[in-house]
Amino acid sequence: MNAVSTLPETAPKLSHLRQLEAESIHILREVASEFERPVMLYSIGKDSAVMLRLAQKAFYPAPIPFPLLHIDTGFKFREMLDFRDRMARQVGAELLVWRNEPAIAAGTNPIALDTKRCCGLLKTQALLDGLRHYNFDAAFGGARRDEEKSRAKERIYSFRDSAGQWDPKNQRPELWNLYNARIHPGESIRVFPLSNWTEMDVWQYIHLENIPVVDLYFARERPMYVRGDALLPTEQSFMALPGEKPQMVRCRLRSLGCSPCTGAIRSDAATIPDIIAELISFRSSERANRVIDHDQEGSMELKKREGYF
Amino acid sequence: MTTPLIESPFSLDDFMAAEQQKDLLRFSTAGSVDDGKSTLIGRLLYDTRSVYEDQVRSIEGKGTTAPGQLDFALLTDGLRAEREQGITIDVAYRYFSTSRRKFIIADTPGHEQYTRNMATGSSTADATIVLIDARKGVLPQSRRHAYIASLLGVRHLLVAVNKMDLVDYSRERFLAIQSDFTTLLDQIAADTGNPVQPHFLPVSALLGDNVVHRSASMPWYTGPSLIELLESLPASRHDAAAPLRFAVQRVLRPDASFRGFAGQVASGSIRPGDSITALPSGRTARVARIATFDGDLDRAHAPLSVTLVLDREIDISRGDLLVSTSSPATITTDLEASLVWMDAHDLVPGRRYLLKHASHIVPATVTALDHRVLLEEDAHHQTLDHIPAATLSLNQIGVASLRLLRPIAVDRYRDHRLTGSFILIDPATNSTVAAGIVRSAQPIPASLAAHLATSHSGPVSPRERFLRWGHRGAILSLTGPTSIADRVERALFHDGRVTLRLNASQESSGSLAAHAASAGLLVLLHAETDSDSLTVAVANHSLTVAEEDSLTRRLETLLADAGLLHQPGLNEYEI
Numbered sequence: 001m002n003a004v005s006t007l008p009e010t011a012p013k014l015s016h017l018r019q020l021e022a023e024s025i026h027i028l029r030e031v032a033s034e035f036e037r038p039v040m041l042y043s044i045g046k047d048s049a050v051m052l053r054l055a056q057k058a059f060y061p062a063p064i065p066f067p068l069l070h071i072d073t074g075f076k077f078r079e080m081l082d083f084r085d086r087m088a089r090q091v092g093a094e095l096l097v098w099r100n101e102p103a104i105a106a107g108t109n110p111i112a113l114d115t116k117r118c119c120g121l122l123k124t125q126a127l128l129d130g131l132r133h134y135n136f137d138a139a140f141g142g143a144r145r146d147e148e149k150s151r152a153k154e155r156i157y158s159f160r161d162s163a164g165q166w167d168p169k170n171q172r173p174e175l176w177n178l179y180n181a182r183i184h185p186g187e188s189i190r191v192f193p194l195s196n197w198t199e200m201d202v203w204q205y206i207h208l209e210n211i212p213v214v215d216l217y218f219a220r221e222r223p224m225y226v227r228g229d230a231l232l233p234t235e236q237s238f239m240a241l242p243g244e245k246p247q248m249v250r251c252r253l254r255s256l257g258c259s260p261c262t263g264a265i266r267s268d269a270a271t272i273p274d275i276i277a278e279l280i281s282f283r284s285s286e287r288a289n290r291v292i293d294h295d296q297e298g299s300m301e302l303k304k305r306e307g308y309f
Numbered sequence: 310m311t312t313p314l315i316e317s318p319f320s321l322d323d324f325m326a327a328e329q330q331k332d333l334l335r336f337s338t339a340g341s342v343d344d345g346k347s348t349l350i351g352r353l354l355y356d357t358r359s360v361y362e363d364q365v366r367s368i369e370g371k372g373t374t375a376p377g378q379l380d381f382a383l384l385t386d387g388l389r390a391e392r393e394q395g396i397t398i399d400v401a402y403r404y405f406s407t408s409r410r411k412f413i414i415a416d417t418p419g420h421e422q423y424t425r426n427m428a429t430g431s432s433t434a435d436a437t438i439v440l441i442d443a444r445k446g447v448l449p450q451s452r453r454h455a456y457i458a459s460l461l462g463v464r465h466l467l468v469a470v471n472k473m474d475l476v477d478y479s480r481e482r483f484l485a486i487q488s489d490f491t492t493l494l495d496q497i498a499a500d501t502g503n504p505v506q507p508h509f510l511p512v513s514a515l516l517g518d519n520v521v522h523r524s525a526s527m528p529w530y531t532g533p534s535l536i537e538l539l540e541s542l543p544a545s546r547h548d549a550a551a552p553l554r555f556a557v558q559r560v561l562r563p564d565a566s567f568r569g570f571a572g573q574v575a576s577g578s579i580r581p582g583d584s585i586t587a588l589p590s591g592r593t594a595r596v597a598r599i600a601t602f603d604g605d606l607d608r609a610h611a612p613l614s615v616t617l618v619l620d621r622e623i624d625i626s627r628g629d630l631l632v633s634t635s636s637p638a639t640i641t642t643d644l645e646a647s648l649v650w651m652d653a654h655d656l657v658p659g660r661r662y663l664l665k666h667a668s669h670i671v672p673a674t675v676t677a678l679d680h681r682v683l684l685e686e687d688a689h690h691q692t693l694d695h696i697p698a699a700t701l702s703l704n705q706i707g708v709a710s711l712r713l714l715r716p717i718a719v720d721r722y723r724d725h726r727l728t729g730s731f732i733l734i735d736p737a738t739n740s741t742v743a744a745g746i747v748r749s750a751q752p753i754p755a756s757l758a759a760h761l762a763t764s765h766s767g768p769v770s771p772r773e774r775f776l777r778w779g780h781r782g783a784i785l786s787l788t789g790p791t792s793i794a795d796r797v798e799r800a801l802f803h804d805g806r807v808t809l810r811l812n813a814s815q816e817s818s819g820s821l822a823a824h825a826a827s828a829g830l831l832v833l834l835h836a837e838t839d840s841d842s843l844t845v846a847v848a849n850h851s852l853t854v855a856e857e858d859s860l861t862r863r864l865e866t867l868l869a870d871a872g873l874l875h876q877p878g879l880n881e882y883e884i
Contacts, residue, residue, distance in 0.1 A: 173428075180739070273321035
């Protein structure tokens, strides 16, 4: 330890959030400079909100040099769509929306199908079609490695073959801050600038930076179908069991997905400080209220192999 | 679930203030399948309360441990194939924090792909935990792990002697291993040139001794537990006293009034008024502003991402390195580097690879392999012996000479981690094939450096050269037999191109080629091989010609695709 203490200590200590911010901005700039047609997947949630702010910072005072793309399943909360349009206008970014219209018209929903096939059509297929339609060669996503076990192995630049698929056994090694952006025509890279952020980091950053987020994250009295511990949103009428009536519950959403598959949690956290306080006390992981991840052991990994984020 | 467990009233301001005092430590782990590495990480996460209840519930009653005992390895083994095989296959990243610090763990596997994965995990690590099975002592694999950590410049090696419960918590056993390992580290540091600080501790990952809590079973050990050690190591080596290194990632020019150079401070710090030099051009300017979304800064230090505005217009584009004028990097086309080979296809000396360094890519060839470092023992050699080699295969490490087709500005890895490292990319498969660690760099001749510094604004501009010759200068890499290279030269000459033919294996051909290309010539840099076709490559475009193929039209297309037939516009040096 003696050898170490003689190192100059002149650098002011940089908080972990500022270090994460600097790393993410470096990634955003690399992608914007090395790819011909990058796009930012904007999912309207808290991680997208942070990613969008980082993009503003990365290119300031120039505008964000790529469009935002929202994959709309048709099952997003109304508040999310209003928020999305408002944010895009505020930031001055071009907003593209892609939907799997044939599947939506055919009445695809997670009750009629299982959640796995519903996600496959409305999320994964829509995403692949949208990326192909616009010919994007790189797509930013807000996924974090702390979310789920298979995400822990994801690269920052995640190579996808011409079918958009991920091969966990054949990933490019990623050393230092040197990213390999080379691809053949038809192939693409998914880029995760928030890879090293945790859920706590994201909320702290939102608080410090005053970043707007959708009101669904905050505790309000909301009508819910109450089934044991589970609180299911009433956005879609097909969610009701025969004779089931919604009850008013003080609750909030911890992560935002499609309304049929995103359960709410009972909560009194009505402000960001409340949410951070609640997070400290939490004993369950963030995606525990997402129906899709625990359908099947390893289901996130299977979906990623097929092209999901 | 909604009742906070923390003290009431909770003060967010106090909490956030404490959080903002936390810094970040990145560490990697190494060990082989049976060393208990996943168990150690799982134990670290569990004992620091960094796992959620649903994650603990999901592993209860599973795994290979005794009934009622959690198999902590299951908390960290992520992928489906791993669960089936019971091993970790790839680098996995974990996050946890204590009241003092946030941690990022790069958890790397210890089996056959260990070199590639360990090098990856170590490249960003401030510290590495090496696990040693107390029953087995220092094995060849421990030597490899320590070597790779040292090669990748990890400062602190935390040597965890694990499974102490299986050797009756023997102090003698622990001290013997410590002594063996210390001798080994001296040898390793002499080879890699990167000194490593070791810290030894006796642990039982399974039972939790000295992981988070001090062990009651080993009163003879009075040092810190693993987590106490991790909390007290100096954090990321962002040394503000080091000379400035700033790779330009992008030129930001939203309107005529603003021209800024966006990048991340790789080392050192910078203030408005400081003199910087842009490499490789050698032009100098002063910093006028440090611009950020949150307002101008009066100082930026590593690792901040900022945008620099200079006091005068000089040609700077993506790939340039801005350095402190008083302590510049070395401009070079000839490097000696350690290579960690990461691809299933062997290294081919003389073949063209793409070298990515800081924020730019240049074509490069390996001109000679000095030696290979033996990572496995055989009948005649010991681990870490140097042996002669004609190539490098997957997961092998060697020392090589490289020649670059354009000059870049580098540092020795031991001095600057980010400007002393590079990766090699196979231009055909686009795979990342090697990690490179700069051991030394041959400075290019002063005359050429001076030329580079003036070529953009010298008496003859690139535009005038273009108008004279009808094409821009460039280096065309020719790989193949001489007979076809002769035909390519002939065809270009016939078409009115101004060419210069150089032999790629000739001393200083790289710098000469760069010189001639900047004067507007099409330089044919020929690497002779025995194949029956020849590849012509220029600026990400390439063409393969066989003996009988017609050439003129195809060469014309290649030059057009590479942008050499377009008149250089005002943005010629922009990205």
